[in-house]
Amino acid sequence: MPEPRDWDREWLELSAGALDAVSRADTLEAVEAARVDLLGRERGRLSALLKSLKDLPIEERKRLGPQANALKDAIEKGLESRRKALDAKALDAGLAAARIDLSLPPPPWPRGRRHPVSETLREMTDILSRLGFALAEGPLVENDRNNFEGLNIPADHPARDVQDTFYLRDLPLLLRTHTSPVQIRHMEANKPPIRIMAPGRVFRHEAVDASHSAVFHQVEGLYIDRRVTMADLKGTLSLFMRGLLGPKAAIRFRPSFFPFTEPSTEVDVRCLLCAGAGCAACKRSGWMELLGAGLVHPNVLRFCGIDPAQWSGFAFGVGVERLTLLRLGVPDIRMLYENDVRVLEKLS
Numbered sequence: 001m002p003e004p005r006d007w008d009r010e011w012l013e014l015s016a017g018a019l020d021a022v023s024r025a026d027t028l029e030a031v032e033a034a035r036v037d038l039l040g041r042e043r044g045r046l047s048a049l050l051k052s053l054k055d056l057p058i059e060e061r062k063r064l065g066p067q068a069n070a071l072k073d074a075i076e077k078g079l080e081s082r083r084k085a086l087d088a089k090a091l092d093a094g095l096a097a098a099r100i101d102l103s104l105p106p107p108p109w110p111r112g113r114r115h116p117v118s119e120t121l122r123e124m125t126d127i128l129s130r131l132g133f134a135l136a137e138g139p140l141v142e143n144d145r146n147n148f149e150g151l152n153i154p155a156d157h158p159a160r161d162v163q164d165t166f167y168l169r170d171l172p173l174l175l176r177t178h179t180s181p182v183q184i185r186h187m188e189a190n191k192p193p194i195r196i197m198a199p200g201r202v203f204r205h206e207a208v209d210a211s212h213s214a215v216f217h218q219v220e221g222l223y224i225d226r227r228v229t230m231a232d233l234k235g236t237l238s239l240f241m242r243g244l245l246g247p248k249a250a251i252r253f254r255p256s257f258f259p260f261t262e263p264s265t266e267v268d269v270r271c272l273l274c275a276g277a278g279c280a281a282c283k284r285s286g287w288m289e290l291l292g293a294g295l296v297h298p299n300v301l302r303f304c305g306i307d308p309a310q311w312s313g314f315a316f317g318v319g320v321e322r323l324t325l326l327r328l329g330v331p332d333i334r335m336l337y338e339n340d341v342r343v344l345e346k347l348s
């Protein structure tokens with residue numbers, strides 16, 4: 001006859017080890033193994049015990065049944081909480097490994113861009129350098145000699161008036177009123193042939209309005225060689241403007257006067273807004289004045305030690321802001337400087 005089963009001992013052993021085994025499971029696989037070991041349909045130890053309860057006398061069943069069911073509930077709860085804890089741990093480990101910065105703003109990210117004036121300046125120097133012009137630079141603080149005297153601007157010329165020029169207090173210096181002093185600096189330091197562009201900031205003591213600013217940018221061009229003529233100037237400026245404004249850009253020369261060029265011309269570009277028909281932007285003329293130019297005055301060449309009988313050349317100076325406004329179809333220069341992002345975003 002087989003030994004009678006010692007239910008109480010079996011029960012004690014099972015219940016003592018079960019919850020401990022569950023709480024020690026430290027991987028999802030170990031949790032599953034503990035579940036199979038205890039609650040598996042076929043061989044689970046608690047399942048087996050529950051099944052065999054039916055062989056017990058009724059009083060024993062009443063005593064052990066609720067206990068066994070309570071243990072089953074406790075094990076199930078324990079397994080579930082282990083699973084949750086392990087899932088959370090796995091998620092944390094995954095996030096730590098991926099180094100995702102959850103504080104970053106979501107895409108699309110705002111991207112910076114060049115200021116429209118810088119962009120125009122960059123394109124201008126780009127085109128001129130392809131036409132063979134090398135970069136030359138000069139200081140923003142100049143002396144009277146380079147800014148006026150060398151450029152054949154006489155002492156009584158109105159440009160020298162404090163109304164137009166910013167002079168430095170107590171020093172014989174000024175803020176350059178144009179990029180032309182770079183011509184003087186370059187011609188004094190270099191022998192012809194010369195082909196340079198000088199981009200940069202210039203200053204005028206002027207009231208600010210829709211088309212004037214006290215600080216703005218110019219690009220100067222200077223070409224000195226043998227037998228340079230107005231035809232070379234016109235060809236170069238046509239290519240320059242077509243590169244900047246598109247293949248349809250047309251220019252015209254108007255006679256003008258600058259002390260440092262002879263002959264002098266003002267160059268207009270056909271209005272891009274109305275294609276020459278006449279609109280408010282071009283004051284109904286169909287043309288917009290964009291730059292000053294001419295053949296370098298013999299006095300300027302001589303001042304720099306260049307013999308005007310051997311060499312001739314052209315020079316031009318073009319305002320970057322005015323060109324930027326024209327390209328963008330914007331009416332007011334102040335819109336370029338107020339740096340309202342909402343405006344700047346529309347411009348580029």
Ligand code: PHE
Pocket residue numbers: 177178179180220258261292293294315316317318
């Ligand atoms: N320096 C002139 C200005 O600022 C422009 C210019 C440059 C004209 C070169 C002729 C030749 O108005």
